[in-house]
Amino acid sequence: MTRSVDAGRVPLGLDRFRGFSAFLETETRVQLHEGPSLVSAFVIQVIFLVFVALLDRSYLVYTLVGAIVFSIFTVGERVLNEAAYIRLDHKLNELYHASPLTPESYFLGMSGGVLLAYLPPVVLLLVLLQVLFPLSVTGAAMLTATCLAAWLFSSALGYSFSTLFRDMRAIWPYSSLLFNLFGVLPPVFYPLFRFPTPLQPVALALPPSAASALSLWAMGYEPLRTGAIALAAVSLTGETIAVLLFALWWARRSAREG
Protein backbone atom coordinates (compact mmCIF):
# COMPACT_ATOMS: atom_id res chain seq x y z
CA MET A 1 0.00 0.00 0.00
CA THR A 2 1.46 3.35 -1.00
CA ARG A 3 0.35 6.93 -1.44
CA SER A 4 -0.32 6.28 -5.10
CA VAL A 5 -3.05 3.78 -4.36
CA ASP A 6 -6.44 4.85 -5.72
CA ALA A 7 -9.06 6.28 -3.37
CA GLY A 8 -10.90 2.99 -3.61
CA ARG A 9 -13.67 1.32 -5.55
CA VAL A 10 -16.12 3.91 -6.84
CA PRO A 11 -19.76 2.82 -6.62
CA LEU A 12 -21.65 2.73 -9.89
CA GLY A 13 -25.02 4.06 -10.96
CA LEU A 14 -27.51 5.29 -8.38
CA ASP A 15 -25.42 3.78 -5.58
CA ARG A 16 -23.08 6.69 -6.13
CA PHE A 17 -25.80 9.04 -4.86
CA ARG A 18 -26.71 7.02 -1.76
CA GLY A 19 -28.02 9.26 1.04
CA PHE A 20 -28.58 12.26 -1.26
CA SER A 21 -32.20 12.94 -0.28
CA ALA A 22 -31.40 12.58 3.44
CA PHE A 23 -28.50 15.03 3.30
CA LEU A 24 -30.63 17.35 1.17
CA GLU A 25 -33.18 17.30 3.99
CA THR A 26 -30.42 17.91 6.58
CA GLU A 27 -29.04 20.92 4.76
CA THR A 28 -32.48 22.37 4.01
CA ARG A 29 -33.35 22.20 7.72
CA VAL A 30 -30.05 23.90 8.60
CA GLN A 31 -30.64 26.71 6.12
CA LEU A 32 -34.27 27.25 7.08
CA HIS A 33 -33.25 27.84 10.70
CA GLU A 34 -31.15 30.79 9.50
CA GLY A 35 -33.91 33.27 8.60
CA PRO A 36 -31.85 36.48 8.60
CA SER A 37 -29.39 34.99 6.09
CA LEU A 38 -32.26 34.16 3.75
CA VAL A 39 -33.49 37.75 3.86
CA SER A 40 -30.04 39.32 3.48
CA ALA A 41 -29.37 37.16 0.41
CA PHE A 42 -31.93 39.15 -1.55
CA VAL A 43 -30.99 42.67 -0.51
CA ILE A 44 -28.88 43.47 -3.59
CA GLN A 45 -31.57 42.22 -5.97
CA VAL A 46 -34.33 44.23 -4.30
CA ILE A 47 -32.16 47.38 -4.20
CA PHE A 48 -31.41 47.05 -7.91
CA LEU A 49 -35.09 46.57 -8.68
CA VAL A 50 -36.01 49.69 -6.72
CA PHE A 51 -33.29 51.73 -8.43
CA VAL A 52 -34.37 50.61 -11.89
CA ALA A 53 -38.07 51.10 -11.11
CA LEU A 54 -37.30 54.67 -10.04
CA LEU A 55 -34.80 55.52 -12.79
CA ASP A 56 -36.01 53.79 -15.96
CA ARG A 57 -38.76 51.18 -15.93
CA SER A 58 -37.96 50.08 -19.49
CA TYR A 59 -35.05 48.13 -17.99
CA LEU A 60 -37.17 46.44 -15.34
CA VAL A 61 -37.53 43.14 -17.23
CA TYR A 62 -33.73 42.85 -17.53
CA THR A 63 -33.25 43.56 -13.86
CA LEU A 64 -35.99 41.12 -12.86
CA VAL A 65 -34.51 38.29 -14.92
CA GLY A 66 -31.07 39.28 -13.64
CA ALA A 67 -32.32 39.20 -10.06
CA ILE A 68 -33.60 35.64 -10.58
CA VAL A 69 -30.38 34.46 -12.26
CA PHE A 70 -28.19 36.24 -9.69
CA SER A 71 -30.18 34.73 -6.79
CA ILE A 72 -29.62 31.25 -8.19
CA PHE A 73 -25.98 31.97 -9.04
CA THR A 74 -25.17 33.14 -5.51
CA VAL A 75 -26.32 29.77 -4.15
CA GLY A 76 -22.75 28.82 -5.06
CA GLU A 77 -21.36 31.44 -2.69
CA ARG A 78 -23.48 30.03 0.11
CA VAL A 79 -22.40 26.48 -0.75
CA LEU A 80 -18.78 27.65 -0.60
CA ASN A 81 -19.26 29.22 2.82
CA GLU A 82 -21.35 26.35 4.15
CA ALA A 83 -18.95 23.61 2.98
CA ALA A 84 -15.98 25.44 4.46
CA TYR A 85 -17.84 26.20 7.69
CA ILE A 86 -18.88 22.57 8.18
CA ARG A 87 -15.35 21.37 7.46
CA LEU A 88 -13.23 23.96 9.26
CA ASP A 89 -15.39 25.15 12.11
CA HIS A 90 -17.59 22.13 12.90
CA LYS A 91 -15.39 19.32 11.55
CA LEU A 92 -18.64 17.62 10.65
CA ASN A 93 -17.48 16.58 7.20
CA GLU A 94 -15.56 13.75 8.89
CA LEU A 95 -18.73 12.50 10.56
CA TYR A 96 -20.39 12.23 7.15
CA HIS A 97 -17.41 11.10 5.08
CA ALA A 98 -16.79 8.17 7.44
CA SER A 99 -20.32 6.89 6.83
CA PRO A 100 -22.31 5.26 4.03
CA LEU A 101 -23.21 8.72 2.67
CA THR A 102 -21.24 9.10 -0.55
CA PRO A 103 -19.08 12.20 -1.11
CA GLU A 104 -21.13 12.97 -4.23
CA SER A 105 -24.34 12.97 -2.20
CA TYR A 106 -22.71 15.15 0.43
CA PHE A 107 -21.84 17.77 -2.20
CA LEU A 108 -25.10 17.57 -4.15
CA GLY A 109 -27.25 17.33 -1.01
CA MET A 110 -25.62 20.45 0.36
CA SER A 111 -26.08 22.30 -2.95
CA GLY A 112 -29.69 21.19 -3.24
CA GLY A 113 -30.46 22.04 0.37
CA VAL A 114 -29.15 25.57 0.00
CA LEU A 115 -31.09 25.97 -3.26
CA LEU A 116 -34.36 24.75 -1.75
CA ALA A 117 -34.05 27.08 1.23
CA TYR A 118 -33.37 30.09 -1.00
CA LEU A 119 -36.04 29.21 -3.56
CA PRO A 120 -39.14 30.89 -2.03
CA PRO A 121 -37.89 34.47 -2.62
CA VAL A 122 -36.91 33.44 -6.17
CA VAL A 123 -40.46 32.23 -6.68
CA LEU A 124 -41.70 35.66 -5.55
CA LEU A 125 -39.46 37.27 -8.15
CA LEU A 126 -40.82 34.85 -10.75
CA VAL A 127 -44.40 35.74 -9.85
CA LEU A 128 -43.52 39.43 -10.18
CA LEU A 129 -41.95 38.74 -13.57
CA GLN A 130 -45.00 36.78 -14.70
CA VAL A 131 -47.35 39.58 -13.59
CA LEU A 132 -45.37 42.40 -15.18
CA PHE A 133 -43.94 40.59 -18.22
CA PRO A 134 -45.94 37.41 -18.88
CA LEU A 135 -43.70 34.50 -19.81
CA SER A 136 -44.16 32.38 -22.91
CA VAL A 137 -43.66 28.62 -22.60
CA THR A 138 -40.33 28.96 -24.40
CA GLY A 139 -39.27 31.81 -22.16
CA ALA A 140 -40.23 29.93 -18.98
CA ALA A 141 -38.47 26.77 -20.17
CA MET A 142 -35.30 28.67 -21.06
CA LEU A 143 -35.28 30.57 -17.76
CA THR A 144 -35.69 27.31 -15.86
CA ALA A 145 -32.96 25.55 -17.85
CA THR A 146 -30.46 28.39 -17.54
CA CYS A 147 -31.17 28.78 -13.83
CA LEU A 148 -30.59 25.05 -13.37
CA ALA A 149 -27.25 25.39 -15.16
CA ALA A 150 -26.32 28.49 -13.13
CA TRP A 151 -27.07 26.59 -9.91
CA LEU A 152 -25.05 23.52 -10.89
CA PHE A 153 -22.14 25.62 -12.14
CA SER A 154 -21.95 27.91 -9.12
CA SER A 155 -22.50 25.14 -6.55
CA ALA A 156 -19.83 22.98 -8.13
CA LEU A 157 -17.46 25.94 -8.28
CA GLY A 158 -18.23 26.96 -4.70
CA TYR A 159 -17.84 23.46 -3.28
CA SER A 160 -14.54 22.82 -5.07
CA PHE A 161 -13.19 26.24 -4.09
CA SER A 162 -14.13 25.68 -0.45
CA THR A 163 -11.72 22.76 -0.14
CA LEU A 164 -8.71 24.96 -0.87
CA PHE A 165 -8.89 26.92 2.38
CA ARG A 166 -7.73 26.21 5.92
CA ASP A 167 -9.17 29.33 7.55
CA MET A 168 -12.72 30.69 7.42
CA ARG A 169 -11.62 34.30 7.58
CA ALA A 170 -9.57 33.87 4.41
CA ILE A 171 -12.64 32.65 2.52
CA TRP A 172 -15.04 35.56 3.01
CA PRO A 173 -13.31 38.15 0.79
CA TYR A 174 -12.65 35.64 -2.00
CA SER A 175 -16.17 34.23 -2.04
CA SER A 176 -17.75 37.67 -2.09
CA LEU A 177 -15.35 38.87 -4.79
CA LEU A 178 -15.81 35.79 -6.98
CA PHE A 179 -19.58 35.74 -6.98
CA ASN A 180 -20.22 39.49 -7.07
CA LEU A 181 -17.62 40.05 -9.77
CA PHE A 182 -19.17 37.48 -12.11
CA GLY A 183 -22.75 38.00 -10.96
CA VAL A 184 -23.02 41.80 -10.97
CA LEU A 185 -20.39 43.31 -13.25
CA PRO A 186 -21.24 41.55 -16.55
CA PRO A 187 -24.69 42.06 -18.12
CA VAL A 188 -26.75 39.99 -15.71
CA PHE A 189 -29.00 42.79 -14.41
CA TYR A 190 -28.88 44.90 -17.58
CA PRO A 191 -29.11 44.20 -21.35
CA LEU A 192 -26.16 42.85 -23.27
CA PHE A 193 -26.20 45.72 -25.78
CA ARG A 194 -25.21 48.16 -23.00
CA PHE A 195 -22.01 46.19 -22.44
CA PRO A 196 -18.95 47.24 -24.54
CA THR A 197 -19.26 45.49 -27.90
CA PRO A 198 -15.72 43.98 -27.97
CA LEU A 199 -16.37 42.42 -24.56
CA GLN A 200 -19.78 40.98 -25.38
CA PRO A 201 -18.39 37.54 -26.37
CA VAL A 202 -16.67 37.42 -22.97
CA ALA A 203 -19.98 38.17 -21.26
CA LEU A 204 -21.68 35.43 -23.27
CA ALA A 205 -18.98 32.98 -22.21
CA LEU A 206 -19.60 33.65 -18.51
CA PRO A 207 -22.36 31.45 -17.05
CA PRO A 208 -24.44 34.09 -15.20
CA SER A 209 -24.51 36.61 -18.05
CA ALA A 210 -25.03 33.81 -20.58
CA ALA A 211 -28.01 32.58 -18.53
CA SER A 212 -29.52 36.06 -18.45
CA ALA A 213 -28.94 36.69 -22.15
CA LEU A 214 -30.42 33.35 -23.22
CA SER A 215 -33.49 33.78 -21.00
CA LEU A 216 -34.12 37.31 -22.21
CA TRP A 217 -33.61 36.18 -25.81
CA ALA A 218 -36.17 33.38 -25.38
CA MET A 219 -38.59 35.90 -23.82
CA GLY A 220 -38.08 38.24 -26.77
CA TYR A 221 -36.23 41.03 -24.97
CA GLU A 222 -32.63 40.37 -26.11
CA PRO A 223 -32.08 40.30 -29.90
CA LEU A 224 -29.18 37.86 -30.23
CA ARG A 225 -27.58 36.67 -33.44
CA THR A 226 -27.23 32.96 -34.07
CA GLY A 227 -23.51 33.05 -33.29
CA ALA A 228 -24.14 34.77 -29.97
CA ILE A 229 -26.87 32.30 -29.03
CA ALA A 230 -24.58 29.39 -29.89
CA LEU A 231 -21.70 30.90 -27.92
CA ALA A 232 -23.88 31.47 -24.84
CA ALA A 233 -25.54 28.05 -25.03
CA VAL A 234 -22.33 26.12 -25.63
CA SER A 235 -20.43 28.06 -22.96
CA LEU A 236 -23.12 27.67 -20.34
CA THR A 237 -23.66 23.97 -21.05
CA GLY A 238 -20.01 23.08 -21.52
CA GLU A 239 -18.73 24.98 -18.50
CA THR A 240 -21.50 23.62 -16.31
CA ILE A 241 -20.81 20.02 -17.29
CA ALA A 242 -17.04 20.46 -16.95
CA VAL A 243 -17.18 22.11 -13.53
CA LEU A 244 -19.84 19.69 -12.28
CA LEU A 245 -17.84 16.63 -13.35
CA PHE A 246 -14.74 18.09 -11.73
CA ALA A 247 -16.63 18.80 -8.49
CA LEU A 248 -18.04 15.26 -8.37
CA TRP A 249 -14.57 13.82 -8.88
CA TRP A 250 -13.01 16.27 -6.42
CA ALA A 251 -15.70 15.61 -3.79
CA ARG A 252 -14.67 11.94 -3.76
CA ARG A 253 -10.95 12.74 -3.95
CA SER A 254 -11.02 15.28 -1.12
CA ALA A 255 -13.21 13.15 1.16
CA ARG A 256 -9.98 11.48 2.16
CA GLU A 257 -6.90 13.54 2.88
CA GLY A 258 -3.59 12.67 1.25
Added chain:
Amino acid sequence: MSTPALEARAVTKVYEPRRGPAVQALSGVSLEVQAGQRVSLLGRNGAGKTTFLKIASTLLRPTSGEVRIFGHDVVRRPEDVRPLIAVVPQESHPFFHLTPREQVYTYLLTRGFSRETAKARTQEALEQMGLSEVADRLSVTLSGGQRQRTMVATIIATEAPLLFLDEPTIGMDPFARRGVWESLRRLTRKGSTILLTTHYLDEAEVLSDRVYIIERGRVLAFGTAEELKRLTGGTLRVTLAGAGAPEESFRSFGPVLVEDGSVHIITEPDRVNEILAMALQKKIPATVGPVTLEEAFLRLVGRSIHDEIG
Protein backbone atom coordinates in the same frame (compact mmCIF):
# COMPACT_ATOMS: atom_id res chain seq x y z
CA MET B 1 -10.91 -17.37 15.48
CA SER B 2 -13.30 -14.66 14.21
CA THR B 3 -12.12 -11.75 12.06
CA PRO B 4 -10.87 -8.86 14.23
CA ALA B 5 -12.94 -5.70 14.18
CA LEU B 6 -9.74 -3.79 13.43
CA GLU B 7 -6.35 -5.06 12.41
CA ALA B 8 -3.47 -2.66 11.72
CA ARG B 9 -0.11 -3.80 10.42
CA ALA B 10 2.99 -1.55 10.34
CA VAL B 11 1.05 1.63 9.57
CA THR B 12 3.16 4.66 8.82
CA LYS B 13 2.16 8.18 7.96
CA VAL B 14 4.43 10.96 6.82
CA TYR B 15 2.92 14.42 6.36
CA GLU B 16 4.71 16.36 3.67
CA PRO B 17 3.77 20.02 3.98
CA ARG B 18 4.36 22.34 1.04
CA ARG B 19 6.73 24.30 3.23
CA GLY B 20 8.95 22.94 5.94
CA PRO B 21 10.24 19.48 6.70
CA ALA B 22 8.23 16.26 6.49
CA VAL B 23 6.59 15.09 9.71
CA GLN B 24 6.60 11.40 10.63
CA ALA B 25 3.26 11.04 12.45
CA LEU B 26 3.15 7.23 12.59
CA SER B 27 6.13 4.89 12.48
CA GLY B 28 4.88 1.35 12.09
CA VAL B 29 1.82 1.07 14.31
CA SER B 30 0.39 -2.44 14.63
CA LEU B 31 -2.60 -3.23 16.76
CA GLU B 32 -5.62 -5.46 16.88
CA VAL B 33 -9.08 -4.91 18.30
CA GLN B 34 -11.38 -7.88 18.71
CA ALA B 35 -15.10 -7.53 18.07
CA GLY B 36 -17.01 -6.41 21.15
CA GLN B 37 -13.97 -4.87 22.87
CA ARG B 38 -13.52 -1.34 24.14
CA VAL B 39 -9.99 -0.19 23.40
CA SER B 40 -8.32 3.11 24.26
CA LEU B 41 -5.42 4.85 22.61
CA LEU B 42 -3.44 6.97 25.05
CA GLY B 43 -0.66 9.34 24.22
CA ARG B 44 0.59 12.86 24.56
CA ASN B 45 -0.62 15.61 22.22
CA GLY B 46 0.81 14.93 18.78
CA ALA B 47 1.66 11.30 19.57
CA GLY B 48 -0.27 10.07 16.50
CA LYS B 49 -3.58 8.90 17.99
CA THR B 50 -5.84 11.05 15.83
CA THR B 51 -3.79 10.30 12.73
CA PHE B 52 -4.29 6.60 13.35
CA LEU B 53 -8.02 7.04 13.94
CA LYS B 54 -8.35 9.03 10.73
CA ILE B 55 -6.58 6.34 8.73
CA ALA B 56 -8.66 3.56 10.28
CA SER B 57 -11.87 5.46 9.60
CA THR B 58 -11.03 5.98 5.87
CA LEU B 59 -10.45 9.73 6.26
CA LEU B 60 -6.71 9.73 5.64
CA ARG B 61 -4.41 7.69 3.42
CA PRO B 62 -1.52 5.96 5.16
CA THR B 63 1.96 6.26 3.69
CA SER B 64 2.46 2.52 4.09
CA GLY B 65 1.06 -0.39 6.05
CA GLU B 66 -2.39 -1.92 6.14
CA VAL B 67 -5.56 -1.43 8.15
CA ARG B 68 -8.48 -3.84 7.88
CA ILE B 69 -11.92 -3.28 9.37
CA PHE B 70 -13.76 -6.60 9.74
CA GLY B 71 -11.43 -7.88 7.04
CA HIS B 72 -12.00 -4.99 4.58
CA ASP B 73 -8.98 -2.93 3.54
CA VAL B 74 -9.63 0.73 4.43
CA VAL B 75 -7.66 2.03 1.47
CA ARG B 76 -8.82 -0.33 -1.26
CA ARG B 77 -12.39 -0.89 -0.03
CA PRO B 78 -13.53 2.26 1.79
CA GLU B 79 -17.05 1.81 0.42
CA ASP B 80 -17.27 -1.52 2.22
CA VAL B 81 -15.81 -0.11 5.44
CA ARG B 82 -17.92 3.04 5.84
CA PRO B 83 -21.27 1.34 6.54
CA LEU B 84 -19.53 -0.57 9.36
CA ILE B 85 -18.15 2.45 11.20
CA ALA B 86 -19.22 5.70 12.84
CA VAL B 87 -16.92 8.47 14.03
CA VAL B 88 -16.99 11.30 16.54
CA PRO B 89 -14.22 13.55 15.15
CA GLN B 90 -12.01 15.47 17.55
CA GLU B 91 -13.31 18.95 18.45
CA SER B 92 -16.39 18.50 16.27
CA HIS B 93 -19.70 20.27 16.82
CA PRO B 94 -23.24 19.47 15.76
CA PHE B 95 -24.86 21.76 13.20
CA PHE B 96 -25.50 24.92 15.24
CA HIS B 97 -28.74 25.52 13.36
CA LEU B 98 -30.20 22.10 14.01
CA THR B 99 -31.64 20.86 17.27
CA PRO B 100 -30.01 17.78 18.84
CA ARG B 101 -33.09 15.82 17.78
CA GLU B 102 -32.72 16.95 14.17
CA GLN B 103 -28.96 16.33 14.23
CA VAL B 104 -29.28 12.72 15.35
CA TYR B 105 -32.40 11.98 13.30
CA THR B 106 -31.12 13.36 9.98
CA TYR B 107 -27.74 11.69 10.47
CA LEU B 108 -29.48 8.34 10.85
CA LEU B 109 -31.45 9.06 7.66
CA THR B 110 -28.20 9.72 5.77
CA ARG B 111 -27.01 6.29 6.92
CA GLY B 112 -30.08 4.70 5.38
CA PHE B 113 -32.28 4.07 8.42
CA SER B 114 -36.06 4.24 7.93
CA ARG B 115 -37.82 7.26 9.44
CA GLU B 116 -39.49 5.09 12.09
CA THR B 117 -36.23 3.49 13.23
CA ALA B 118 -34.41 6.82 13.08
CA LYS B 119 -37.07 8.47 15.23
CA ALA B 120 -37.03 5.71 17.85
CA ARG B 121 -33.23 5.53 18.02
CA THR B 122 -32.94 9.31 18.20
CA GLN B 123 -35.25 9.41 21.21
CA GLU B 124 -33.32 6.60 22.91
CA ALA B 125 -29.90 8.17 22.27
CA LEU B 126 -31.00 11.61 23.47
CA GLU B 127 -32.37 10.08 26.67
CA GLN B 128 -29.16 8.12 27.24
CA MET B 129 -27.11 11.28 26.85
CA GLY B 130 -29.39 13.27 29.15
CA LEU B 131 -30.43 15.62 26.37
CA SER B 132 -34.20 15.16 26.48
CA GLU B 133 -34.82 18.57 28.00
CA VAL B 134 -32.82 20.40 25.35
CA ALA B 135 -33.62 18.09 22.44
CA ASP B 136 -35.64 20.72 20.59
CA ARG B 137 -33.41 23.72 21.19
CA LEU B 138 -31.00 24.84 18.48
CA SER B 139 -27.52 23.56 19.24
CA VAL B 140 -26.15 27.09 19.02
CA THR B 141 -27.89 27.79 22.34
CA LEU B 142 -26.43 24.73 24.12
CA SER B 143 -23.37 24.55 26.38
CA GLY B 144 -20.13 23.02 25.13
CA GLY B 145 -20.77 19.83 27.09
CA GLN B 146 -24.30 19.50 25.70
CA ARG B 147 -23.01 19.93 22.16
CA GLN B 148 -20.39 17.25 22.77
CA ARG B 149 -23.08 14.94 24.14
CA THR B 150 -25.09 15.61 20.98
CA MET B 151 -22.13 14.42 18.92
CA VAL B 152 -21.83 11.25 20.99
CA ALA B 153 -25.61 10.69 20.78
CA THR B 154 -25.35 11.03 17.00
CA ILE B 155 -23.02 8.09 16.66
CA ILE B 156 -24.23 5.84 19.46
CA ALA B 157 -27.67 5.97 17.83
CA THR B 158 -26.15 4.26 14.77
CA GLU B 159 -25.14 1.19 16.79
CA ALA B 160 -22.51 0.71 14.07
CA PRO B 161 -20.34 -2.40 14.43
CA LEU B 162 -17.23 -0.25 15.05
CA LEU B 163 -17.29 3.18 16.66
CA PHE B 164 -14.36 5.58 16.68
CA LEU B 165 -14.46 8.30 19.31
CA ASP B 166 -11.73 10.91 19.35
CA GLU B 167 -11.75 12.45 22.85
CA PRO B 168 -15.50 11.92 23.21
CA THR B 169 -15.97 13.30 26.73
CA ILE B 170 -13.87 16.43 26.45
CA GLY B 171 -15.62 19.36 28.11
CA MET B 172 -18.19 17.17 29.86
CA ASP B 173 -18.96 17.26 33.58
CA PRO B 174 -18.29 14.09 35.63
CA PHE B 175 -21.94 13.04 35.52
CA ALA B 176 -22.14 13.40 31.75
CA ARG B 177 -18.89 11.48 31.34
CA ARG B 178 -20.30 8.59 33.34
CA GLY B 179 -23.41 8.70 31.18
CA VAL B 180 -21.23 8.29 28.09
CA TRP B 181 -19.30 5.42 29.70
CA GLU B 182 -22.53 3.61 30.47
CA SER B 183 -23.79 4.10 26.92
CA LEU B 184 -20.54 2.76 25.49
CA ARG B 185 -20.71 -0.27 27.80
CA ARG B 186 -24.29 -0.86 26.67
CA LEU B 187 -23.22 -0.69 23.03
CA THR B 188 -20.47 -3.26 23.47
CA ARG B 189 -22.92 -5.54 25.26
CA LYS B 190 -25.04 -5.31 22.10
CA GLY B 191 -22.01 -6.33 20.03
CA SER B 192 -20.43 -3.05 18.89
CA THR B 193 -16.69 -2.47 19.15
CA ILE B 194 -15.23 0.80 20.38
CA LEU B 195 -11.89 2.45 19.77
CA LEU B 196 -11.42 5.75 21.55
CA THR B 197 -8.74 8.24 22.33
CA THR B 198 -8.77 10.14 25.58
CA HIS B 199 -6.60 12.24 27.82
CA TYR B 200 -8.66 11.19 30.85
CA LEU B 201 -6.68 8.27 32.23
CA ASP B 202 -9.43 7.34 34.68
CA GLU B 203 -11.76 7.05 31.72
CA ALA B 204 -9.41 4.73 29.90
CA GLU B 205 -8.93 2.67 33.06
CA VAL B 206 -12.60 2.07 33.87
CA LEU B 207 -13.76 1.75 30.28
CA SER B 208 -11.14 -0.20 28.37
CA ASP B 209 -10.63 -3.90 27.90
CA ARG B 210 -7.28 -3.01 26.39
CA VAL B 211 -5.11 0.09 26.29
CA TYR B 212 -2.47 1.08 23.74
CA ILE B 213 0.02 3.78 24.67
CA ILE B 214 1.22 5.64 21.60
CA GLU B 215 4.36 7.74 21.79
CA ARG B 216 6.02 9.51 18.86
CA GLY B 217 4.03 7.48 16.33
CA ARG B 218 4.86 4.10 17.86
CA VAL B 219 3.06 1.69 20.15
CA LEU B 220 5.03 2.06 23.34
CA ALA B 221 3.09 -0.45 25.42
CA PHE B 222 -0.22 -2.26 25.37
CA GLY B 223 -2.30 -4.54 27.52
CA THR B 224 -5.05 -4.30 30.09
CA ALA B 225 -4.88 -1.38 32.49
CA GLU B 226 -3.67 -3.80 35.17
CA GLU B 227 -0.92 -5.16 32.93
CA LEU B 228 0.27 -1.65 32.11
CA LYS B 229 0.28 -0.68 35.75
CA ARG B 230 2.46 -3.70 36.53
CA LEU B 231 5.01 -2.41 34.01
CA THR B 232 5.76 0.40 36.47
CA GLY B 233 7.37 -2.13 38.81
CA GLY B 234 4.56 -2.74 41.26
CA THR B 235 0.85 -2.53 41.92
CA LEU B 236 0.88 -0.32 45.02
CA ARG B 237 2.17 3.17 45.65
CA VAL B 238 3.46 4.18 49.09
CA THR B 239 3.65 7.93 49.50
CA LEU B 240 5.94 9.40 52.14
CA ALA B 241 4.74 12.93 52.72
CA GLY B 242 6.86 15.96 53.37
CA ALA B 243 10.46 16.84 52.75
CA GLY B 244 13.17 14.89 54.42
CA ALA B 245 12.17 11.44 53.34
CA PRO B 246 15.50 9.90 52.32
CA GLU B 247 14.63 8.50 48.90
CA GLU B 248 17.85 6.50 48.65
CA SER B 249 16.82 4.32 51.61
CA PHE B 250 13.73 3.15 49.76
CA ARG B 251 15.16 2.34 46.33
CA SER B 252 15.50 -1.34 47.16
CA PHE B 253 11.69 -1.64 47.39
CA GLY B 254 11.03 -0.54 43.81
CA PRO B 255 10.99 2.55 41.57
CA VAL B 256 11.06 5.80 43.51
CA LEU B 257 9.57 9.07 42.27
CA VAL B 258 9.93 12.44 43.92
CA GLU B 259 7.09 14.85 43.27
CA ASP B 260 5.95 17.98 45.13
CA GLY B 261 8.33 17.22 47.99
CA SER B 262 6.89 13.75 48.56
CA VAL B 263 8.53 10.43 47.83
CA HIS B 264 6.44 7.81 45.99
CA ILE B 265 7.60 4.21 46.07
CA ILE B 266 6.05 1.82 43.57
CA THR B 267 6.14 -1.64 45.08
CA GLU B 268 4.38 -4.95 45.57
CA PRO B 269 1.95 -5.70 48.45
CA ASP B 270 4.40 -7.99 50.27
CA ARG B 271 6.96 -5.15 50.68
CA VAL B 272 4.53 -2.54 51.99
CA ASN B 273 4.86 -3.50 55.66
CA GLU B 274 8.64 -3.10 55.56
CA ILE B 275 8.32 0.38 54.06
CA LEU B 276 5.69 1.44 56.57
CA ALA B 277 7.86 0.15 59.42
CA MET B 278 10.80 2.21 58.17
CA ALA B 279 8.58 5.28 57.76
CA LEU B 280 7.27 4.83 61.29
CA GLN B 281 10.80 4.54 62.60
CA LYS B 282 11.77 7.79 60.83
CA LYS B 283 8.47 9.44 61.87
CA ILE B 284 7.45 10.15 58.25
CA PRO B 285 3.69 10.20 57.48
CA ALA B 286 2.89 7.49 54.92
CA THR B 287 -0.14 6.53 52.83
CA VAL B 288 -0.72 3.48 50.64
CA GLY B 289 -2.80 3.39 47.46
CA PRO B 290 -3.05 1.48 44.21
CA VAL B 291 -0.89 2.48 41.27
CA THR B 292 -3.11 4.34 38.80
CA LEU B 293 -3.03 4.14 35.03
CA GLU B 294 -2.00 7.79 35.03
CA GLU B 295 1.13 6.90 37.02
CA ALA B 296 1.85 4.04 34.68
CA PHE B 297 1.39 6.32 31.69
CA LEU B 298 3.61 9.05 33.11
CA ARG B 299 6.28 6.55 34.03
CA LEU B 300 6.24 4.66 30.71
CA VAL B 301 6.10 7.75 28.52
CA GLY B 302 8.52 9.62 30.77
CA ARG B 303 11.00 6.76 30.53
CA SER B 304 10.64 6.78 26.75
CA ILE B 305 11.29 10.53 26.60
CA HIS B 306 14.28 10.10 28.91
CA ASP B 307 15.66 7.28 26.73
CA GLU B 308 15.16 9.38 23.61
CA ILE B 309 17.02 12.32 25.12
CA GLY B 310 19.68 10.07 26.61
